[in-house]
Amino acid sequence: MTRKRVLSGIQPTADSFHLGNYLGAVKQWVELQEDHDVFFFIADLHALTIETDPAILRRRTLVSVAQLLAAGLDPHQCTLFLQSHISQHNQLGWIMECQTGFGEASRMTQFKDKSQKSGTDRTAVGLFTYPMLQAADILLYQADRVPVGEDQRQHIELTRDLAGRFNSRYGQTFQVPEPHILKSGAKINDLQNPTAKMSKSADSMQGVIEIMDTPESNAKKIKSSMTDAGREVRFDQVEKPGISNLMTIHSALTGNTISQIETEFESKGYGDFKGAVAEIVVEYLRPIRAKALALLEDEASLIKILHSGADKARVVANATLAKTYENLGLVP
Ligand code: TYM
Numbered sequence: 653m654t655r656k657r658v659l660s661g662i663q664p665t666a667d668s669f670h671l672g673n674y675l676g677a678v679k680q681w682v683e684l685q686e687d688h689d690v691f692f693f694i695a696d697l698h699a700l701t702i703e704t705d706p707a708i709l710r711r712r713t714l715v716s717v718a719q720l721l722a723a724g725l726d727p728h729q730c731t732l733f734l735q736s737h738i739s740q741h742n743q744l745g746w747i748m749e750c751q752t753g754f755g756e757a758s759r760m761t762q763f764k765d766k767s768q769k770s771g772t773d774r775t776a777v778g779l780f781t782y783p784m785l786q787a788a789d790i791l792l793y794q795a796d797r798v799p800v801g802e803d804q805r806q807h808i809e810l811t812r813d814l815a816g817r818f819n820s821r822y823g824q825t826f827q828v829p830e831p832h833i834l835k836s837g838a839k840i841n842d843l844q845n846p847t848a849k850m851s852k853s854a855d856s857m858q859g860v861i862e863i864m865d866t867p868e869s870n871a872k873k874i875k876s877s878m879t880d881a882g883r884e885v886r887f888d889q890v891e892k893p894g895i896s897n898l899m900t901i902h903s904a905l906t907g908n909t910i911s912q913i914e915t916e917f918e919s920k921g922y923g924d925f926k927g928a929v930a931e932i933v934v935e936y937l938r939p940i941r942a943k944a945l946a947l948l949e950d951e952a953s954l955i956k957i958l959h960s961g962a963d964k965a966r967v968v969a970n971a972t973l974a975k976t977y978e979n980l981g982l983v984p
Contacts (some may be wrong), residue, residue, distance in 0.1 A: 654689075655687060655688050656688050656689065656692045656796040656797060657687045657688070657689045657691070657715075657793060657795050657796045657797075657798060657827070658681075658684050658689065658691070658787070658793055658796065658797045658798070658832070659690070659691040659692070659693075659790055659793045659795035659798060659829075660677060660681060660692055660798055660799050660800055661692065661694065661695040661698075661715065661735065661786075662677060662678070662692075662694060662695060662697045663694075663696075663698050663699045663852075664694050664695070664709065664712040664713040664715070664716040665699050665702065665712065665716060665852050665853070666712065666852040666853075666862075667701075667711075667713070667861050668715065668719070668794060668862035668864035668868070669716070669852075669860075669862070669863050669864075670850050670851075670852060670859075670860050670861055671850060671861040671862075671863075671864070671901065671933070671937075672801060672839070672840035672841075672850035672863050672914055673801075673842055673852075674847060674863060674929060675837040675838060675840050675901070675904045675905075676800065676801025676803075676834070676837060677799060677800055677801055678719075678720065678723050678725075678837070679723070679837075679904070680799040680832065680834065681720075681730075681799060682723055682724035682725060683829060684797075684799060685725065685729045685730045686729070687939070688797070689721075690729070690730040690731065690732055690796070691730070691731045691733075691793050691796055691965060692720065692725060692731070692733075692959075693717040693732070693734060693735050693738075693789070693965070693969075694713055694716045694717060694720075694733075694734050694735065695735050695786075695789070696709065696713050696734050696735050696736045696743065697735045697736050697742070697785065698782060698785065699712075699725075699781040700775050700787070701778040701782055701795075702776075702779075707970070713734065713805050714762040714948065714951055714955075715864065715944070715948065716945040716953050716962045717732070717947075717957070717958060718852035718943075718944040718945075718948045718954060719863055719864070719944045720732065720763060720939070721943075721944075721947055721954075721957070722939075722940045722942075722943035722944035722947060723863075723940050725936040727893055727957045727960070731961050731965050732957060732958065732961040733958055733961035733962045733964075733965045734958050734962065735789065736808075737869055737958065737959075737962035737965075737966075738792075738810045738962060738965050738966055738969050740788075740792055740966070740969035740970060740972070740973045741785065741788050741789055741792065741969070742785070742788075743971075744791065744792050744972070744973055744976060745781070745784055745785040745788040745901070747788070747818075747976060747980070748784040748785070748787045748788045748814055749781055749784045749793075751784075751814050751817055751818055752783075752784050752810075753815065756810070756813075757780060757781070757783065757784070758780075759805060759863075760782075760783050760807070760810065761806055762782075762783075762803070762806070762807070762967050763779055763780055763782065763783070765878065766779060766833055767779065767780075781912050782800065783806075783811075784814075785813040786807050786811065787810060787814045787815075790808075790811050790816060790829050791811065791815055791827075791829075791884060791972065792852050792918065792969040792972045792973065793965070793968050793969065793972070794826065794827040794968070794969070794972060795827065796827060796829060796830065796862045797829060797830050797832040798811075798829050798830070798831055798832060799832040799833075800831060800832070800833060801838050801839060801850075802833055802838040802839040802865065803839070803849060804831070804833075804883055805831055805833060805948075808829065808831040811829060812828050812829065815827070815828045815829070818976075822979040822980060823948045823979050825972075825975055825976055825979050826976075829910050835870070836900055836903065836904065837900060837904040838902065840897065840901060841893065841948065842854060842859035842860065843858070843859035843860070843861070843873055843874065843877035843878065843879050843894070843897070843898075844858050844859030844877065845859055845878070846859075846877075846878055846893040846894040846896075846897045847893050853870050858873060858876075859873070859877065859878070860873075861873060861874070861933060861937075863937055863940055863941055863944070864940075864941055864945075867934040867937070867938055868939075870930070870933060870937065871930040871931075871933075871934050874878075874898070874926055874929055874930040874933060875926050875927065875930050877894055877898065877926060878894045879894060879922055880892040880893065880894045880895050880922075883921050883922060885899070885913070885914060885917035885918075885920065885921075885922065885925045886914055887899050887910045887913075895922065895925070898925065898926065898929045899913050899914075901929060901932075901933065902928070902929050902932060905913075905932050905933065905936050906932060914955070952971075955981060
């Protein structure tokens with residue numbers, strides 16, 4: 653049986669990935685590489701939708717690669733590459749823009765939220781066309797499944813619509829991908845504001861657990877996370893969003909079920925529970941951070957991995973783009 657094709661990407665827009673990125677996406681990637689045909693990339697072109705400093709972008713791109721490898725992606729098992737190394741992403745991106753209605757693009761919630769926050773004059777057109785480039789990222793590789801967090805669901809839905817629309821207009825060209833979104837862990841929330849998702853662009857990093865942060869700082873953030881009313885360790889996202897978020901994190905990292913965690917902390921208070929979660933998170937992230945720092949000592953090797961990933965990715969991307977052009981009637 654042929655293995656299912658999996659593809660996903662992550663933006664290099666921070667000095668570290670956070671625990672939401674890890675639990676919502678990267679942890680799944682590492683698991684899926686065992687028995688799927690997997691393609692993962694750093695979405696460095698998507699990162700250009702916000703103003704970037706060249707030295708910072710370069711550094712963050714390499715830190716991103718180092719973290720993915722440290723988290724367990726194996727370049728022998730997966731194709732790991734940079735989006736900007738494969739020009740077919742931009743080429744298919746244009747075709748996708750031509751398939752998308754202006755109103756349809758205007759309804760994308762990430763665009764609406766971000767453009768409302770910054771105002772239209774300070775919002776790049778690239779932020780508007782962002783989902784069409786993302787559709788191209790996915791469709792170029794004929795991906796069956798796309799492992800992402802809950803916040804990407806609408807982008808995957810648009811990708812499915814565009815693939816279906818293109819196939820019915822121009823003949824079978826693209827695999828229509830399925831989102832692969834976990835029931836638990838797909839939305840990790842901010843520790844200080846536990847009804848909002850943990851985000852690289854949060855106003856304050858106090859509620860954001862970063863893989864590359866020191867163990868001491870991460871432990872402190874968890875121990876001083878927002879406290880809910882009451883004192884019982886019980887999963888209730890309405891009454892106890894802070895504790896429930898920590899329980900989700902505990903469960904995702906230890907594999908214990910929510911009811912096992914409730915039983916374990918039955919006669920204990922929030923303080924004990926937070927201390928235990930801090931320990932679990934810190935010990936889980938410690939070797940990942942250490943490995944990423946070690947990998948960053950040898951940038952040339954990281955770049956070599958990216959080049960060999962790009963060589964494999966380009967073959968697939970090229971074949972899909974050629975077929976797309978042909979089906980559109982572009983003269984070869
Ligand atoms: P990005 O870089 O914002 O996030 C990378 C992955 O992390 C997930 N994620 C979360 N999961 C759980 N809880 C959270 N608080 C949380 N925050 C982020 C995201 O859902 C994502 O899976 N547009 C994408 C990058 C992209 C892409 C693609 C993804 C570009 N092209 C093609 C898949 C396929 C993004 O900005 O992810």
